[in-house]
Amino acid sequence: MTRHDVTLTVNGRTRTVSVEARRLLVDLLRQDLGLPGTHTGCDHGVCGACTVLRDGASIRSCTTFAVQVDGSEIRTVEGLADGPTLHPLQEEFWDKQGLQCGYCTPGMLMRSVEILERDPDADPAQVREELAGNLCRCTGYKFITEAVCAAGRRMRADSAPLAEQARPAEVTS
Amino acid sequence: MKPPAFGYAAPSSLTEVTALLAEHDDLEPRVLAGGQSLVPLMNFRLAQPGYLVDLQHVEGLADIRLDGDTLSIGAMVRQSVAEDAPQVAAAAPLLAEALRFVAHRPVRNSGTIGGSLAHADPSAELPAVALAADAEMTLVGPAGVRRVPAAEFFVGPFETALRPGEVLSEVRFVRWPGSHAFVEFMRTHGSFAIAGVACLLDVDAAGTVRRAGIALSGVGPTPVRASATEQSLIGSVPDQDSIRSAVEATVAVLSPAGDVHGSTETRIDIARAYLRRAIEVALGRAGVEVAPHDGTRS
Ligand SMILES: Cc1cc2nc3c(=O)[nH]c(=O)nc-3n(C[C@H](O)[C@H](O)[C@H](O)COP(=O)(O)OP(=O)(O)OC[C@H]3O[C@@H](n4cnc5c(N)ncnc54)[C@H](O)[C@@H]3O)c2cc1C
Ligand code: FES
């Protein structure tokens, strides 16, 4: 089968991978790049577990072929923490028990990055509405909403713009 | 889970697109837009095209232009981009409002305007908007370019006037001078709606309806134009009774197929309530006082 070279920047590191056209982005991340943080729940765009950022916008990596992100910048949950320093969203999810089994968490976090980047002042009602496309079978969403709002407050308090804080450390290999 | 193997190309011009579609005719080729309908179908192997022509690098397909009163939206404009675009808010606020009912933001960040129209899901929002607004589709194929009004574009469930080898390149809306409303009934936000209503009304200072463009989703094999309702409203100053009879004029001829999401009766009841609500909201936005709706839940 014909293979296609896909060049993409993942969490700050640019790579070129040769894939079949049918390779889904989630499988490229998990299997070809060894980044298993992005989860698969439903494989048809409904649950949000596989959410990653493409050029800053959240997308479903299960309904995206890897060839479709050629030339894009992808951010996954692995790119959130700066070494041992967790991203404010990660800390607040931990602190407020915004996760139980953790299956939905990578998608929740990546979608929340986008929500707060678009509006760091998002209130609980807005966060609930905007996170409605990410399903969680454990938490009942209340603590997730609280965690996102708390992270928003912290990010506003810190003077550095959110984009700066969320920027991943340069990955070296 | 993954689809069977297929061939793939991502050309940069429409000429190449049509040439590739013709060249791989035997493989049941399809174009790939945002993939938000096609990739799920392929993941489940419900669709098995042997060749995909990706439109994302085709030049000129992702532009939004407002020339005078004509808004042209390239087929590859992402739904979230259109949702945020000032030109869309200015010239086609009905479309901007309806887009917020399409799936969730992460799906709209990939899904395109053209993909939703070409997919022609009878429950989808954008086909109903295009029909209500008399939008015009530009289709490009080996035989050249043709323009097809929305009323002729939607042919059946998931079926359009697009011929094999043809591509939708843009959709055009003419600025509507009056007010608008998009309302729909769905189980949870972001789910596919059971039925929805796209409504455009142009009301003069005396409250007389001058023009109307109304279409429903989810009550037929294609979006359905509520022509009888439009005719009944035009030329009158609507009151509760005349709105009721205008709504009944359309509802009386609906015969939606029932399914697991809603029986025929349920869909008719929803169409009745939401058609009425859409008219009331659009009138309200035009500054015409109408009594509040009857409390049907949204
Ligand atoms: C979880 C989820 C929820 C959703 N909810 C809704 C909803 O509530 N309402 C709604 O309307 N939609 C919904 N969708 C579908 C979504 O809006 C899709 O984006 C849209 O239907 C298809 O657009 P696309 O760009 O992704 O097209 P694709 O999936 O790439 O293509 C769809 C079909 O159209 C054809 N096509 C695409 N572009 C063109 C073109 N320019 N010319 C000719 N043919 C073309 C393709 O060949 C394919 O057959 C949902 C999707 C998901 C995954
Ligand atoms: S795995 Fe992608 S949305 Fe569920």
Ligand code: FES
């Ligand atoms: S924490 Fe278990 S699914 Fe969300």
